[in-house]
Amino acid sequence: MPKMSTRLISDVKLLQGDWNSLGSVRMWYYASQGKSAACKEVRENVDEKNRTIVYGILEGEISNYYKTWKSTLNVTPNGEGSLAKWTIKYEKQNDHVPEPLNYCDFYAIWSKDVDAYLLSAK
Numbered sequence: 105m106p107k108m109s110t111r112l113i114s115d116v117k118l119l120q121g122d123w124n125s126l127g128s129v130r131m132w133y134y135a136s137q138g139k140s141a142a143c144k145e146v147r148e149n150v151d152e153k154n155r156t157i158v159y160g161i162l163e164g165e166i167s168n169y170y171k172t173w174k175s176t177l178n179v180t181p182n183g184e185g186s187l188a189k190w191t192i193k194y195e196k197q198n199d200h201v202p203e204p205l206n207y208c209d210f211y212a213i214w215s216k217d218v219d220a221y222l223l224s225a226k
Contacts, residue, residue, distance in 0.1 A: 109217035111135070112210065119144065126150060129162065137206055141165035148174070155179040170204070171195040175211070188215045 105113045114133045121128030126147055133142050143164025150157050161173040176191040190211040194204060 105132075105218075108221040109214050112214050112217065114140070121147075132164075134210075136165060136210065143167070166207070169197055169201045171197055185219075188219075190215070 105116050112134050114135070116133070117131045119129040119131055123130075124147075126149065129144060129146050131142060131144050133140065135141070141164065143166050144162040146160050146162055148158045148160045156176060156178045159175045159177070161167060161170075161175075166173050172193070172195045174193045176193075178189045178191070180187045180189070190208075192204060192207065192211075
């Protein structure tokens with residue numbers, strides 16, 4: 105990922121399991137709102153038939169604002185390519201925490217970076 109999205113992801117380290125198994129845990133180092141941040145993420149579910157992966161945040165910068173956080177990536181074939189849809193389920197730490205729009209922007213930029221990288225590899 106650091107090669108695919110250099111403007112957002114600086115590093116990813118495997119902490120537990122392997123890169124693709126359920127329950128595997130990774131530490132992500134990334135840029136959020138112009139600042140360096142990190143989070144520990146676990147792969148919770150993979151549904152190959154529906155092309156869906158669910159990730160949960162265990163700790164990190166996101167946890168300062170949200171009690172729970174689950175990101176679901178669904179990839180749907182579309183012509184010669186695919187459509188990526190991110191869904192975020194979260195619970196705020198309190199009523200003063202804003203909606204996570206900056207993270208929505210993060211996922212959109214990240215998806216575009218990965219798309220550009222994959223298209224350049226063809």
